[in-house]
Amino acid sequence: MTEQDVTPEQNERRPGTSRYTVKVRVVKFDRYMRLAKFDSIYALADAMGVHRSTIGRVMEGRLQPGAAFIAGALTAFAPASFTELFEVVEEVRVR
Secondary structure: OOOHHOOHHHHOOOOOEEEEEEOHHHHHHHHHHHHHHHHHHHHHHHHHHOHHHHHHOOOOOOOOOOOHHHHHHHHHOOOOHHHEEEEEEEEEEOO
């Protein structure tokens, strides 16, 4: 459903609009990196199939993890689960 599909009545019940995003659980991500014995960001980036700067930006919260990042992390840190490494958070935008 897009915002265009929302009726005025539905919009009145929602003072702001919500959207969900995925964030890295930084402490657990770091722990898995050590447990998997990746000795550098370069080695982890190679195993994940992403650029090393992407890992830094996602970890700092400047970039949201995309599908390639998430899939790469789950592959590199197998058998870690999505919920161990990532969390889904709601971002409320005020209009």
